Amino acid sequence: MNKKEEKTYSKNKVNWAPFIYILRKEWEKPGVDSEEDEIIRERIWESIHKNIHKKHFWKSRYLFFLQATSIAAVILICFFTFKSFLFEKTEEARQPNILLITAVNSKVCILPDGTKVWMEAGSELLFSENFTENRELWLRGNSTFEVVKQNGNDFKVHLTNSYVEVKGTSFFINQDIPEANIIALYSGKINLVQGKNEDVIKLYPSQRIIYNSLEVSAQVIPIYENIHWVNGNYRLSQINLTDLVDFLDWKYNTKIELEKLPRKSLKVTGNIRYDESLESVLNKISYSLNLKYKQIDNKYIIHR
Structure with a gap:
């Protein structure tokens, strides 16, 4: 076997057919052999042929096993991916909007x-x-x-x-x-x-x-019992002005002060809508009690 043939063989170890052909060709070159040599030569060839095919058989089986394993792995990945996708979609369907x-x-x-x-x-x-x-x-x-x-x-x-x-x-x-x-x-x-x-x-x-x-x-x-909630309105019934101011402070998140006013004698009766502005409420108070109010920064002051 020359160098070129050896190179061809080494590049294609999996495909043994070229090697078998070259080996057979070399073996059958003309020469002077006795009948006993011919018999020995055939036995040796049969042994080589069997060994080569045996190795090729197991290598093919190994390659087939690798390919089958890879295909099975891909199938399993696809299956579990689809199953996960289906599970997520099922869970989404179960969740209410x-x-x-x-x-x-x-x-x-x-x-x-x-x-x-x-x-x-x-x-x-x-x-x-x-x-x-x-x-x-x-x-x-x-x-x-x-x-x-x-x-x-x-x-x-x-x-x-x-x-x-x-x-x-x-x-x-x-x-x-x-x-x-x-x-x-x-x-x-x-x-x-x-x-x-x-x-x-x-x-x-x-x-x-x-x-x-x-x-x-x-x-x-x-809180004050004379403030009642009735269908969207705060109903005030004779509530002290000081108590009403306290209610307005936390209702509107603000600060209201009474300036030089009698705290207990002034009482208010009326309604405050749930969405009514603070300025509207202060106008109502001022009108009903004949008072005034002013704003200084974020603070309101009710006065005479």
């Missing part, structure tokens, strides 16, 4: 269970389309709720680090300041469930909670 209500301006929203929500401008409600089965929603902003009572189906309003659990009642939520969120209860009963430990604070009518969502702490403070 999420509904978002945004109040660009003040508006009244009626939820699927009949609950009314008076939303202040900029507030948002987030809940699932199966709300009647699972009455949970997430509130961002300020809103007043009149919750329809359903036995065995509580109502939950999720806030930052807490949620309000309702049985059927009316209440107001103000989230203007994270360290002083306010929940005021007008009628019924609610629980404030706060923090990871889900500590429960019970709230009764004419009470409010000042809740610090950053420190996860709360303080219960009384």
Whole structure:
């Protein structure tokens, strides 16, 4: 076998046919051999032929095994990929659609269970389309709720680090300041469930909670029994001006002062709409009590 033939053989070890052909050709070159030599030569050739084909057989089997394994791996990857895709699609189909209500301006929203929500401008409600089965929603902003009572189906309003659990009642939520969120209860009963430990604070009518969502702490403070919530209005019944000013401070997140006025003798009766501006309310007070008011920076002063 010359160098060129050896080179051809080394480049194609898997294909043994060229090597067999060359070897046979070399073997059968004319020469002077005896009959015994011819018999020995045939036996040697048969042995070489068997060994070569045996190696080629096992190498082919090995290559076939590698190819079959690769194909099987690809099939398994495709199967599990498709199964994962199908599982994700099935889970997506099981998840209810999420509904978002945004109040660009003040508006009244009626939820699927009949609950009314008076939303202040900029507030948002987030809940699932199966709300009647699972009455949970997430509130961002300020809103007043009149919750329809359903036995065995509580109502939950999720806030930052807490949620309000309702049985059927009316209440107001103000989230203007994270360290002083306010929940005021007008009628019924609610629980404030706060923090990871889900500590429960019970709230009764004419009470409010000042809740610090950053420190996860709360303080219960009384509100005034002569302020009632009636269908989107705060109804005032002979409330002291000082108590009314306190109510307006936390309702509008502002600061109002009384300048040289008798604090207990001045009383107010009337209505305040849920979406009424502070200036409109101050105008009503000034007109009914023959007073005036002025604004200095972010503070309002009521005076003679």
